[in-house]
Amino acid sequence: MRIEKDQIEAHNELAAVKHKRKFAFMSEEIEGLEGIIEKLIKFQIAIPSWALGTGGTRFGRFSGGGEPGNLEEKIQDIGLLHALNRSSGAISLHIPWDIPTDYDAIKSLASSYDLKFDAMNSNTFQDQADQAYSYKFGSLQHVDKGVRQQAIDHNIEVIRQGVALGSSALTVWLADGSCFPGQLNFRGAFQNTLESLEEIYAALPDEWKIFVEYKAFEPNFYSTTVGDWGQSLLYATKLGPKAYTLVDLGHHLPNANIEQIVSLLLMEGKLGGFHFNDSKYGDDDLTAGSMKPYQLFLIFNELVEGMDAKGMDHATGLGWMIDASHNVKDPLEDLIQSVEAIMLAYTQALLIDRKALLAAQQENDVAKCQEILQDAFRTDARAIVQEARLRTGGAANPIQLFRELKIREKLIGSRGLKTVATGL
Numbered sequence: 384m385r386i387e388k389d390q391i392e393a394h395n396e397l398a399a400v401k402h403k404r405k406f407a408f409m410s411e412e413i414e415g416l417e418g419i420i421e422k423l424i425k426f427q428i429a430i431p432s433w434a435l436g437t438g439g440t441r442f443g444r445f446s447g448g449g450e451p452g453n454l455e456e457k458i459q460d461i462g463l464l465h466a467l468n469r470s471s472g473a474i475s476l477h478i479p480w481d482i483p484t485d486y487d488a489i490k491s492l493a494s495s496y497d498l499k500f501d502a503m504n505s506n507t508f509q510d511q512a513d514q515a516y517s518y519k520f521g522s523l524q525h526v527d528k529g530v531r532q533q534a535i536d537h538n539i540e541v542i543r544q545g546v547a548l549g550s551s552a553l554t555v556w557l558a559d560g561s562c563f564p565g566q567l568n569f570r571g572a573f574q575n576t577l578e579s580l581e582e583i584y585a586a587l588p589d590e591w592k593i594f595v596e597y598k599a600f601e602p603n604f605y606s607t608t609v610g611d612w613g614q615s616l617l618y619a620t621k622l623g624p625k626a627y628t629l630v631d632l633g634h635h636l637p638n639a640n641i642e643q644i645v646s647l648l649l650m651e652g653k654l655g656g657f658h659f660n661d662s663k664y665g666d667d668d669l670t671a672g673s674m675k676p677y678q679l680f681l682i683f684n685e686l687v688e689g690m691d692a693k694g695m696d697h698a699t700g701l702g703w704m705i706d707a708s709h710n711v712k713d714p715l716e717d718l719i720q721s722v723e724a725i726m727l728a729y730t731q732a733l734l735i736d737r738k739a740l741l742a743a744q745q746e747n748d749v750a751k752c753q754e755i756l757q758d759a760f761r762t763d764a765r766a767i768v769q770e771a772r773l774r775t776g777g778a779a780n781p782i783q784l785f786r787e788l789k790i791r792e793k794l795i796g797s798r799g800l801k802t803v804a805t806g807l
């Protein structure tokens with residue numbers, strides 16, 4: 384199914400009076416608003432193929448119904464999302480969950496929804512039915528070269544598939560680590576992982592990047608072989624200029640200062656990709672901005688400041704992606720909320736008076752620094768994000784229109800109530 388232009392226009396007409404009033408107020412209040420809206424229009428957040436079904440835990444999984452059963456249906460879902468918010472113009476695939484059978488057909492289907500292929504994701508955290516060796520005790524770190532080689536070959540195969548789709552980055556997240564003290568020689572695991580990554584790195588086409596993602600714990604509970612940004616940066620530095628660290632917001636220990644990590648990685652030219660989500664305890668699957676919107680804003684403050692310092696394009700300088708798959712919401716409504724939260728935090732970061740902040744920092748005027756940041760954070764930026772969406776043909780209120788058009792009911796009608804998205 385597709386959302387027709389006239390359906391969006393009819394919905395927008397009803398919201399027009401209220402929006403115009405709010406936006407007129409913002410236009411008077413904020414200097415340089417047109418420049419901000421231009422940036423918002425360009426800013427696109429990739430949607431991972433695994434976020435379109437209801438996630439589960441080791442205790443259970445409760446399908447929401449109408450979930451996409453194949454790659455074509457996943458592209459269709461992201462197409463619906465992008466039609467509503469015009470900020471979700473890319474899809475991130477996971478191999479082997481999303482292996483295309485006909486690359487040209489998949490490419491043209493994606494482009495019919497105005498979608499690009501973002502970073503490809505490999506999977507060496509599960510065993511597949513047809514593989515020779517098990518990843519039970521790790522993949523790229525494994526003590527057995529045969530297991531490592533299988534994992535290396537898989538990553539190189541993922542690059543090959545990404546080339547066929549027009550992607551230009553590989554994200555490697557490893558579940559490798561250990562569950563108990565003494566299980567692993569840390570240096571041996573690091574060296575094996577580095578050597579394996581070097582073989583994958585050597586297979587990267589010229590314009591490609593490799594993102595080394597880190598995670599503090601889970602599924603291993605004692606050590607993780609790429610466990611924090613320092614370890615990721617070590618691998619990325621040793622690998623070379625095409626290798627970067629990827630920051631996933633949910634992959635830190637509680638209270639980690641993620642905004643400082645982001646700032647320093649940008650300074651070193653080694654921040655490559657970004658995964659958005661939120662968490663309260665140790666989870667990494669809650670809707671972006673649902674728990675700690677101020678932290679999300681502070682991270683965007685560092686992203687904007689650090690990217691501007693390097694002359695980087697906000698939209699294309701880093702790989703932006705949502706990485707979340709929680710258990711109880713409609714996945715498409717959840718993604719609409721995540722994208723909205725990200726766009727709001729980005730807008731608020733663009734509203735910060737940078738000159739005044741720099742001056743206040745130079746004068747050690749701590750109270751003023753806080754005033755400047757919180758003045759931006761407490762600005763209701765919704766009409767600005769809405770204006771950017773309206774100018775590009777999106778819906779005034781994406782969730783409201785999603786419900787008015789009964790999209791989930793229609794997807795259940797065509798796909799069935801008891802579908803389970805592939806891969807989860």
Ligand SMILES: [Mn+2]
Pocket residue numbers: 556596631658706
């Ligand atoms: Mn991630």
